[in-house]
Structures are given as C-alpha cells and as structure tokens.
Amino acid sequence: MSTNETNAIRLQAPKSHNREHSVPLYLTSSYVFESAEQARAVFAEEEEGNVYSRYSNPNVDELLTKMCYLEKAEEGIAFASGMGAVFASLAALLRSGDHVLACRSVFGSTHQLLTNILPKWGISHSYADAAKPDEWEKLITPATKLILIETPSNPGLELIDLEWLGELKRRHNLILVVDNCFATPILQNPVDYGTDIVVHSATKYIDGQGRVLGGIAVGRKDLIAEIRYFSRHTGPAMSAFNAWVLSKSLETxxxxxxxxxxxxxxxxxxxxxxxxxxxxxxxxxxxxxxxxxxxxxxxxxxxxxxxxxxxxxxxxxxxxxxxxxxxxxxxxxxxxxxxxxxxxxxxxxxxxxxxxxxxxxxxxxxxxxxxxxxxxxxxxxxxxxxxx
The missing domain is CATH 3.90.1150.10 (Aspartate Aminotransferase, domain 1)
Incomplete structure (x- = not known):
C-alpha cells in the first residue's frame, strides 16, 4: 500500500494522448461535448464530465484527490482562498436561527465572520475557552448546529483535544469543522477523531512558497455536497493555475x-x-x-x-x-x-x-x-x- 509521501506525488489526473509526465495546465473556461445527448447527460449528472471550470477542472480535481487522500476524507471542494472555504462551509451548512460554538482563539477574519457577517442572517455564536473544556457543554443550546475550531490556534497555539471534542459532538449530534491549517495533514488528521469537515488556507503550508491563494474543504460526502451546491451558485472557485501550483506543492x-x-x-x-x-x-x-x-x-x-x-x-x-x-x-x-x-x-x-x-x-x-x-x-x- 502506498504511503502519503508517495501518493502526494503519484496521484495525478489521467494522461492525455501526449503522454505527459507532469500534468499540464487546463486553462479553459468551458468544455465541449460530442453530441447534444452527451451534453444533456452530463448536465443531468447521468454521465461524468466537466461542464464549466467554475464547477470543476482537471487541475482542481487532481488537487482535491490528493487532499482527500492525505486528510482521509470522502470528498472535497476547492476555493479561491482559505476564508472562502471557511465562509462557504458555514454558509452552506447553517440556517437562520442556528447557533455556532467556536473556540475563542480563531483567525481575525473568522472572528469577523462570526461576529459581524453571519448575524445578518440570524446565525449566532458563542465562544468557548480551550483551557476550560467543562464549559463547552454548558454553551450548547437547542439551536447549536456546528462546532468550529482551530488547533493549533492562530496565533496563540492553543490546542483542543480532538478525541474529547469528537465525543462531545457525537453526544449532541453536531457538525464538527476543524481548521487544520497550522498542523497540515502531515501532523494530524482530524477525521480520525470524528471531524466532519476539515478546512485549510492552502495559501499557507500547502503552497509553502508564498505564491498563490487557495482554500480547501474536505470531509463527509453528504456535507461536501451541500457546500458544493452553495459554492457552485455563488462562485468562490479556485483557478486552474492555482490548483496546478498547489498540487505540485503537495509533492514536497x-x-x-x-x-x-x-x-x-x-x-x-x-x-x-x-x-x-x-x-x-x-x-x-x-x-x-x-x-x-x-x-x-x-x-x-x-x-x-x-x-x-x-x-x-x-x-x-x-x-x-x-x-x-x-x-x-x-x-x-x-x-x-x-x-x-x-x-x-x-x-x-x-x-x-x-x-x-x-x-x-x-x-x-x-x-x-x-x-x-x-x-x-x-x-x-x-x-x-x-x-x-
């Protein structure tokens, strides 16, 4: 069985008739069909195939295949930035009246999202202290739908026990979203502990060289389907070029x-x-x-x-x-x-x-x-x- 290191290098998009060793860039906005019937079948999702690069692209698909493998996730979706991944995941999975329980130590833009943007749609939140696990359960209400955390946190490096948190979310039938940006899948796999969605700012370690922006969400197939639907119609798509760069970055x-x-x-x-x-x-x-x-x-x-x-x-x-x-x-x-x-x-x-x-x-x-x-x-x- 291949290791993570090997699969991060060897998992690639299918080769074209040119037999390229390194996957080429697919800089196309759209795709053609052999017939009207094939177009109908692809749009109806009766047949697999690319339609439009806002929906899917071979370079993006390759990146997601690798990230799903590394994070032990069922499916994934890529975004133009890390905050695009965080926002789309929350916006797709939450409804007006829902409540989010979040760790107090979160990235500044995530804090702005929770305190100033999501409340516009009637979505509330409470912050829990990572150092006081006994308080978390007390903050869960009948409206609580989702737990959002970073571990290690930005910038204070606070850790949250993922095994304990997985048990908490199962007891209350909640969705657990973990920002794994600081650790990367090389250092920890939140899915092992029952995490439902793992998000990354791929701009950071996934790229690793300060070149491109990107965001990724991977996790449960049913939840990714909801996030994909939201993203397909709101447009925070990752570019083919950035996906190509990031896929190459995973090799190292x-x-x-x-x-x-x-x-x-x-x-x-x-x-x-x-x-x-x-x-x-x-x-x-x-x-x-x-x-x-x-x-x-x-x-x-x-x-x-x-x-x-x-x-x-x-x-x-x-x-x-x-x-x-x-x-x-x-x-x-x-x-x-x-x-x-x-x-x-x-x-x-x-x-x-x-x-x-x-x-x-x-x-x-x-x-x-x-x-x-x-x-x-x-x-x-x-x-x-x-x-x-």
Whole structure:
C-alpha cells in the first residue's frame, strides 16, 4: 500500500494522448461535448464530465484527490482562498436561527465572520475557552448546529483535544469543522477523531512558497455536497493555475513540514530563557502548557512559535525592526521565516478586551519558521532581541 509521501506525488489526473509526465495546465473556461445527448447527460449528472471550470477542472480535481487522500476524507471542494472555504462551509451548512460554538482563539477574519457577517442572517455564536473544556457543554443550546475550531490556534497555539471534542459532538449530534491549517495533514488528521469537515488556507503550508491563494474543504460526502451546491451558485472557485501550483506543492509537503518542525523546535529551544522575553510557546517544548496533548495528538510540533517580548508593543516593534534576515509579513508557512505582530496586524480589528481574552498581548510576536539554515535564523532573532 502506498504511503502519503508517495501518493502526494503519484496521484495525478489521467494522461492525455501526449503522454505527459507532469500534468499540464487546463486553462479553459468551458468544455465541449460530442453530441447534444452527451451534453444533456452530463448536465443531468447521468454521465461524468466537466461542464464549466467554475464547477470543476482537471487541475482542481487532481488537487482535491490528493487532499482527500492525505486528510482521509470522502470528498472535497476547492476555493479561491482559505476564508472562502471557511465562509462557504458555514454558509452552506447553517440556517437562520442556528447557533455556532467556536473556540475563542480563531483567525481575525473568522472572528469577523462570526461576529459581524453571519448575524445578518440570524446565525449566532458563542465562544468557548480551550483551557476550560467543562464549559463547552454548558454553551450548547437547542439551536447549536456546528462546532468550529482551530488547533493549533492562530496565533496563540492553543490546542483542543480532538478525541474529547469528537465525543462531545457525537453526544449532541453536531457538525464538527476543524481548521487544520497550522498542523497540515502531515501532523494530524482530524477525521480520525470524528471531524466532519476539515478546512485549510492552502495559501499557507500547502503552497509553502508564498505564491498563490487557495482554500480547501474536505470531509463527509453528504456535507461536501451541500457546500458544493452553495459554492457552485455563488462562485468562490479556485483557478486552474492555482490548483496546478498547489498540487505540485503537495509533492514536497512532507519534506517541507518536517523541516519546518525541526527548525521551529531548535529556534524555540534557543530562545527559552532569553532575558528579553517573557515567554516562548511551542507545542513540542516541555514547558508548553499542553505539551502532553501535543505529543499525543500531533506527530511533530509544527512550524510556528510565539514569543512575548518584555516591554510590550514598543519593545516588540524594536525587535521586529532590527531583524535583518527574517521577513515582516502577515503570511505564514513560507520557505522564508516570517514575523508578524498580531495585535497591530492580523488581529487588529479585535477589541483590546477580545485580544486579551485570547492571549494576544502587545508584546506577542508570531514567528513562522522557514527552511533556511536554522543557525542563521537563530542568530538574526537573537541579535534583534539584544537590541530591544
């Protein structure tokens, strides 16, 4: 039986008459039929076939075949961005009057979606604290339809026990949606624990080189059918070119993620005890509050660490401005190491109270550790901290 590494490389769209080794780009908006009867049959879904690239495309299909395999999912759908995947999944599966239970630590745009957009259609939400699992069940109401979480969370790296959460959702017959962007299918598979839908910002580790945008949702066949119907008629489709790039990126995902993890652990270990820092957080550090859960649930610790610089925002700003090698960007999962100050960028639209509730302090800096020589990265971060 082939391994994940092999299938991420060898699962490909059928070869054309040209016998190409690498799958070509299918840059076409539409497709032709051999006859009027064939067109009718394909539109009626009596016969398989492509109709229009907003619905399906060979490059997108190949990407989804690989992602479904890696995430152990039945079916999937691709989107123009990660937030497209999150929004479409929620909008397709929820109705007016429904309630969402979400982990408090979510990406800034997901927070805006829950607090300012979905309420326009009568969809409410409650936030649960990852550190207080006893409170989750109390927040479930008769209107609760869906649980939405990130683990590890962005940016605080909070973990949620997926085995426990799977049992909770089964007891209450809820839909469980997990954002697996930080871990990727290389480090954990939420489907193993009963997750119904797994979403990704493919812009991050799936691409891994800062080139294209993309989003993916994979999971239960019946739920993906609902999301597909919604997306087919609202149009958040992934382009063939981006799908082609992302499918190629999956061929190196295993190697890249393993190196990200190796470098991140070394950087975290090198920074522990630095006098300029209040805290270093990384799931596979023994000092991490949820270290035992991380070791049980994840295969490695991931490519993200967070540091809290003593002195708040001004000290964090000086640290960031003194970096010479590391990039300042709101992205993550790149081959290049990136720093982000969440309180003033990705999570700046949250209120101060909301940021405090999720541990996003003025001195918090997120570091997405890249694939450079880790000694060079450590040296750059240490020299910048020395000038704070």
């Amino acid at each position: 995902l295993q190697l890249r993620v393993e190196k990200h993890c190796e470098n991140a652990l070394k950087l975290a270990q090198a920074l522990e005890g630095n006098a300029a820092l209040e805290q270093v957080r990384y799931p596979f550090l023994a000092s991490f509050p949820q270290y035992e859960l991380a070791k049980r649930q994840m295969r490695q610790g991931g490519g993200i660490i967070t540091i809290t610089v003593r002195g708040g925002y001004e000290a964090a700003r000086r640290f960031i401005d003194n970096l010479q090698l590391v990039s300042i960007s709101a992205n993550l999962g790149d081959t290049r190491t990136i720093v982000t100050h969440p309180a003033s960028t990705t999570h700046s639209k949250l209120t101060e109270q909301e940021r405090q509730a999720t541990g996003i302090t003025p001195g918090l800096v997120r570091i997405s550790v890249g694939l450079e020589n880790v000694g060079d990265v450590i040296a750059d971060v240490q020299q910048a901290l020395a000038q704070v």
